[in-house]
Amino acid sequence: MSSDIRPVFPEEQALIAHIIGKPAIFDDKSVWASDNRYYVDGKSFSVPVSRFSNCDATAIASKLQSLGIIPNTGTSDVIAFEKALIAYRDGIQYQKFHQHVQTFIAANQLRLSFIEDEAFSFVKQSAESFPRENLVVSFSGGKDSTVTADLVIRALSDPGILHIFGNTTLEFPLTIQYAARFHNEYPYTPFKNAINKDQNFYEVCKDIGPPARMMRWCCSMFKTGPITRILNNRFLQEKILTFYGIRKCESVSRSKYNRIEDNAESVKIQKQTVASPIFFWKDIDIWLYLLGRNVDFNDAYRLGYDRVGCWCCPNNNARAQFLSRIYMSEQSELWRQFLIDFSKSIGKPDAEVYVDSGKWKARQGGNGVASSKDVKITSTNCTAEENAKIYQLNQAVNDEFINMFIPFGLISKEMGRKLINETIILDKRSRMPILSIQPFSQADYEYAVKIKTLTVKDPDKLHRMVKYQIRKFNACRKCLKCESLCAHGAISITANSYRINPDKCKQCKMCVTAKYLDGGCLMNKYLKTKE
Template identity: 35%
Template structure:
């Protein structure tokens, strides 16, 4: 069933309908198609639009909704003003910011907004009932209604502990409320992956949520051992091509905590297919290696943005204030996947002067991007032996930052750490299927640990030389390693030459050894909780490891950092 958003001229609000099923209502009430999806625009964002577009005072009292493309519908009329074009015209961001932050809505504005939203709730009440209680079966064979679906999922997986993955965004807020209300149980475990990069309003909201839901067990998980800014300096900022931050600062820490539990979980989260092309392929219920216990489900996977808001407003649920300010999503504020609009809003709202509790803000981030951009641009000209004067350098660096070219970067060109991303290899003449690798750090116990996922090991000591034979689950030899402790050369000899992927997997573990900075991303690669990366140690619990090799194949180069730096293998003579 495909729902779309129509406009009621009489009620001056959007109405969610099934174009085929609700044809009579569409004709009777003279509804007109307006958009595939919408979100409400609150008073705070209306004020921003007034200042940005130069609209008059009446804008505060109109019914305004935004499309996913960033266009605004005012009293049923699509406005053509471009948000992006207008922010480029702002000459003084500080003066503009003062006008935004100094706004206080009056009682009349609040009353009008409340009236508009009440009408929206009233006219869409029947549709919300369908979303919550329908016994229809969807294309995957699951119940459509959120409440019966949740009850059935918990019944089928009664041996698993129900848990909510809570981000502080509107979708996980709705899922949290649905699960607790649907199961009539306030004691559902919640876990919040604190990336340390959340919007200030997100931290305020999470704090209020915990205060208002004292019977709901709540885990805050964060990576205490790595600093985002420092990592950006070492391996470059995350990009849309290599978004390394989520694994290190969200799923990694969550995986670390959940691996300490012997129980398995049924994790409810707020993923929706309409959010992006990649998420359109997600299943309503399925396994995931990202969360220990590995079974995740989203009762709102087919909901629209406007349906999420319909539930929040109908149930009068507290939500993240960032949405009122115009943020369409409230993840990490410097995420490379953020829109230009979100990037602009961060310049207004993510500042230390208005949020003294934060460690760094949008000004710090912009300064870093300029420093990084200069390093990248300079490296390009030096590498290609081209001279560049200071004026041209400044122009190109400004363009690199303002046109967000950093979001498209890949590899470690211009970074000192990229030198660790080079593995030197040469084929051995004296032994068939053998290769010598030159590593960038001394071989130690951790080196051997990284080969545990392949299977069991046989250790043979030959005076100074150590020999390790790695066996598979059938006790068949796969390959052997020859090395000396505290040296940097290792000989790899393939024994199972039928496995055409074996060599590549071995190289991935060598990459991992070379570039590992104990970022904790590997913690989320194991569904069995066998990997523990904490306190500068990489450990694998052999009693938990099932030798699935997911920890090796998960990342392109075997290691997230190695993938971000783009590993190179240089053949020797």
């Protein structure tokens, strides 16, 4: 069997049996799966992706209701849904499953002891360099973070490690239920919910378009950013160690990580060093630990989901989308209709095919999106002054705009010429003026600003970084990426403002360096268009 194999729970067995037209085929069988290939008592068969696409999700849901897996009250009733799962689990349907699981655990007891002992040693060794109060567990409600949380608490014999649950507002309802259950099971474990209450997912999608495989702005806005806020409030400028459920085999990008990672280009939240106790584990190891140590886990896995991130994630495969049409029919139809309406708005000729074929997931850039104009920097050279440029803005120069220049140095309005409302930026070390900023009237622009470099060796380099702040001012959607990027907690973003604290800013310039933030603003990636 493949090392990325997983057990197939009776709820999913019932679903697959109906899909292939053999309702009782798995009643006394041992069933495992790897992607769309299923292993029944060691013999394999596959369920093509096309089968999922062609199935009648409504009819399948009706059959599952008759089995008691889905409540007749409707899939939106999460409590009734969970009660139905528990009743099904307690019934005769699980007897054979438990027998097969016990055989699996007994056959792999040495493997379980080895991976557990090795992970314990890694956790203890990683934690030695940090105060116990500076340890954090990143909790997503998925199987990997569940195992990581259990390993850390047991290895350190300390239930007092802070757990942060990144509630993206796009979680499976069963994930929210499981997070609450985990919190109740570990009453002495500090448990914080990180949630972005300033943004609405659908409203942002209307503005900049839905996330796609290569453009998942939602991760920064609804997960990393809110977690950063909790860390900044709790730890100020202290360094922390965060235990993540990252595994090398999950993706090409994760295979390039280190088991302990603090590289600024790899770590999404600069305040933290990331440690991954299960970095080398396979899927089968995860399930061996969960089942072998009788650890509670998210019930969504029992329904056949092999990952339980955001339910509408563009990285979800056709199988996961099919499951959501059954178990989250109302949300799925609402999302599908939104995607169709959006596709029409950007000029797709056959919007339904574009959406149902999954082509929307490959969308790149802001073509057809009205807000794409906000990331385009329009400027002209000032003919009257050397090293001066006039930049177009989409709103008037204000205090928030001037505040954007704190990463360059000290703001001095006193040194500027008052008649033209000039502001001077001083180099923090030499106190020499490096930038002149003044609101400007330009016939072609409704709003404009003239920025001139002063006494600097490389004015072009400085203007390039200035452009990044211009783009932020014009295009900022409060995605919270800048908050996560700042290791000093100097940047704070609310629904109405973007502010840099001059007392915290160290002028490291990471927020205006393409190496860490291409184009100076995350929106540049999501909204730029091909000329």
